[in-house]
Amino acid sequence: MRPRIPLRKRLLVRLLVATVLIALCSVGATAWLAVETTTRAIREEQGQDLADDMRILAQLSGYAATHPEWKGVEPSLRALSKKMGRRIALTTTDRVLIADSAPHGTSLPPRAAANVDPLHTDTYTEPGAQLSGLDPRVVGPYRLTAKERARLAELAKDRQACFRQSGIDTTITMTPSGRPVLTDANGNNANDSVPEPCADGKLNTPTATENKALKSLIVSAQPCLVRGGLTFKVPYFGVDISDKSLGSRYTTGAYNKLGDAADTRKAQACTDSARRAQLDPYVAPVAELFLGGGDTTAPRFDVSPANKAKVVGAAAAVLALTVLVTAVVATRLVRPLRALTEAAQQPPELHVRVPVRTRDETGILAEAFNDLAERRERMEAQRKAMVSDIAHELRSPLTNIRGWLEVTRDGFVEPDPALLGSLHEEAMVLQRVIDDLQDLAAADAGTLRLHREPVRVEDLVDQVVAAYRVSADTAGVALTGMSDNSLWLEADPVRMRQALGNLVSNALRHTPADGTVTVTAWRDGDDIVLTVTDTGVGIAPENIPHVFERFWRADQSRSRRTGGSGLGLSIVRDLVAAHAGTVEATSEPGAGSVFTLRLPNSAPPEGD
Secondary structure (H helix, E strand, C coil): CCCCCCHHHCHHHHHHHHHHHHHHHHHHHHHHHHHHHHHHHHHHHHHHHHHHHHHHHHHHHHHHHHCCCCCCCHHHHHHHHHHHCCEEEEEECCCCEEEECCCCCCCCCCCCCEEECCCCCCCCCCCCHHHHCCCCCCCHHHCCCHHHHHHHHHHHHHHHHHHHHCCCCCEEEECCCCCEEEECCCCCEHHHHCCHHHCCCCCCCCCHHHHHHHHHHHHHHHHHHHHCCCCCCCCCCCCCCCCCCCCHHHHHHCCCCCCCHHHHHHHHHHHHHHHHHHHHHHCCCCEEEEEECCCCCCCCCCCCHHHHHHHHHHHHHHHHHHHHHHHHHHHHHHHHHHHHHHHHCCCHHHCCCCCCCCCCHHHHHHHHHHHHHHHHHHHHHHHHHHHHHHHHHHHHHHHHHHHHHHHHHCCCCCCCHHHHHHHHHHHHHHHHHHHHHHHHHHHHHCCCCCCCEEEEHHHHHHHHHHHCHHHHHHHCCEEEEECCCCCEEEECHHHHHHHHHHHHHHHHHCCCCCCEEEEEEEEECCEEEEEEEECCCCCCHHHHHHCCCCCCCCCCCCCHHHHCCCCHHHHHHHHHHHCCCEEEEEEECCCEEEEEEEEECCCCCCCC
16 A cells, blocks of 8 residues: 655645745745836926926926917927927816827827916926026026126126136026126125235126116006005115125115014015016917827836846846745755665666655655665566576476486386386476476466457356366365356456366375365356365465465475466466456465456357
8 A cells, every 4th residue: 555645745845845935935025126116217207297388387397487488399398208208298277288299189188287377387497486486597687788798707707817816716607687696616696705916896886778667667566565554765876786686685685674584474475566567578478388208109118227237136036035935945865766776777686775764755756765675676586586486397397207217228117108107207297397388488478379269157167177076086175166057258268277276286196085175156246256275274364465376386395296387377367367356365374275357248149
């Protein structure tokens, strides 16, 4: 019976567990990596989109700050759309299309991304925009003439040279209005700390264009200031106007003592409102900005180098873990297999055994190998014994024949009928041994020919009993046969008589006088059962497994004349196996033996 392997020790279960562990690690690492990289990529993408939106808004706000209307914006808008890889559309506040980078008729996104209004901007990050809400590129009436720019440029160079003499390095930066400003190495306005030799006030004095715009601004702010209860004073035009938010410091500093911070905020609000009214004619109308995916087909998503490194690292870790687990499992599995291979490669005469350390499939394989080695050892011993037995079986009659022929040739014995009869008997013994060996060789080679035909079992039993009646009477043994005449076999009648006759002959040799040998046949389900029962000496229990082995005798000291050649039962086994049947023996020492043949049942021929 095949030994039952505990579930946890089965090779399949162990391989499945290893596979599940590797799969779990892979899935876990993949899931974690996907979440991390996707989250980071989304954040990067969102940041990139926000930065792109800011750049688009800044560029369109700059166009609006320098143009009184949107006419002519479409070429710039399409160029910007192609550069950013986004769809860009502008409409009026009542959704009348101004320009669109998408094909005509393409529907707008559900909501606007932002309003393009250079007079009220909170997204443009240029210095000063967050304070005043004005795009610093809106200069309107403050734009200097070419002559004023040239004069201020000369003054800026003079002041830069003066700063250099004082050990201060500066850079000249042009503001949108055309006024030059000196900045230090940190990008700060250098006019906040002017050395005394350079403080001539020429560079910071408003030009005629700026004075005209500032006067207009003050006039516009007066009604608001009066309503706020703020005292007005004649403006002093010598204040520093170099700040990019031109007008703010001038107007707030042009008033008498304003009191607390609330008054300052009121004055600032009035100034900003008046300035927006002053700049409004110079900027394009407020427009709504719509952003979409654009017409580009290039992918906008890419894995960053850091995320790529994480992917490679996680993959390497999973691979290393997989290799490690596989190596451990494979080593444990291969070790006993390697031992089996080494044992199988040893010479047969060593009869090597493999130690069984586990109860899994590998352990069962080792046990099967050890059983095979034991069977091979027994077969080798049987082969040697068979060669010795064949030599003995052939030598004995040949020695007798040779001896009698030699003494007859030398004239010591006359060739009378008794001598010739003895020599004939010895020749018949040789013939029987050779015939038995030939039958066994044919059975082993699979060339044993069977001529099957319907055989009545009752006739088969009667023929065998009749054939051995004389031998039974001579030995003083009662031989009987019993069978049902309705039993049929599809068999070779000659071979079946040979098999059943060998059993009867064997039973007669081992049954003493006054004993009985009975041949019976009956139906058992789909089988026909034939038994040969004797009341002989019986067989010891330890010898039962060997009775069908070739040249085996229960009493090794008996001669071949009392114990036979030792091939009869082997021939019975092979003949019955050729008929798809089985044979077995049961015995009780001193009470006799029973040999049972079990063969497939066959339907009787038609007309019987």
